[in-house]
Amino acid sequence: MQRHRRLMAIALFVAVLVFPVSCKTSDDARALAGQMTATASSLSDYYATLAQLADNHAKLERLQQATLGVPFDPQDVAQLQDVQADLQKRSDMAHALADLAAAFSGLSGSSAPANVSASAANLGASLSAIPQLPGSSYAPTALQGAGKIITQLIQERDERKMAKAIDPTMAAVSEMFSQEKPVYDSIDRTYIGLAQSIALDLVNRNQVDPNSLMAPALKPFDLSSRVPTEQLSPGVADYAREQIKNRTAAEIAAHSQASDSLDAALKDVSKNTHALATEGHMAEPIFPITLSKVESWIRLVM
């Protein structure tokens, strides 16, 4: 009886010792999963918007052909479609990562969602669709099997091993974003730069209705300006040019802030994933990531 009591006491002691560690790991894993889901979702929206900008750029080139006669051949269409497709592949990859991260947060629940396997497989397939950049150290081909491994670990409910499995993927996604960020910034600048150039040209040709410029004065009285039949007055034309230039600068600044905040968020998630994989817990608490700068930019261009 005494031996039994002693065994019970030891068991209780071990349980007390182990329980907080397990809880800590689960809390960290859940917080990390939340951070990863938010960041990957935002990343997916960001890439999808950038892909839309490539499509919009093609429309601007077509408009430039109509207004100035600049050649716009099937070769040019194909070039922009390729860029758009590459960005869409990245969006799909980030979407798959967000789905998997959401499943990651369900790890401590009673049952893993049925779509976990599909999410992990989608991530592997999406990663393999992105060609490796020459000279970069990340290797999507090496990550193709990650989905299968993560599915198994979800089934086994092993958070730390799962973090280890997803650690290189997260690091690769973060590294890819940092390496390609100058390209994303450039795509945004040339899109808005071309739009600005065409818009200024249309103002100079008197092909712009200044109704929206008059709106602050007329809207309170439920009035709207009429389409001008004559040349815009120099003052109104200057005002239109000023608005075009100011909004160009605002759009470029908004995109720059969006890509900077995503870069920082991805680095943070990657660092935390690595800490969970190697240490089994976080040294510091994980705070939810807010990516309002990305949302603001998307609202501005869409």
Place this chain on the structure above:
Amino acid sequence: MGPSLQSLEDQYMLLTQQLSMLLAACPTQVERDQVMTQYVTARRNYWSSIQKVFHDDDPQVVSLVQELRTEQQKIADCINHLDNIARIIDIITQAVNVGTTLAAKFA
């Protein structure tokens, strides 16, 4: 990737901003076509570079980037002298040719 892509972007955007004015300064369709050809080449060089990665550590690329910057400055300087459109087209052609060589250096 940075300076090389930036140089091609700068060339494409400089010509985009000046295109309308340059075309208006061309007395004949032949010259207009020459300007259009150089503009489209600069645009294609830029989009081609987006798809690839520069080897910025390649000494030849560094030299080409420097050369392209010098050519860009020449275009910017001569834009104010639209009376000599033939010379402007020559300078633009020279600059876009350097851009084409640079774009071809993408791996």
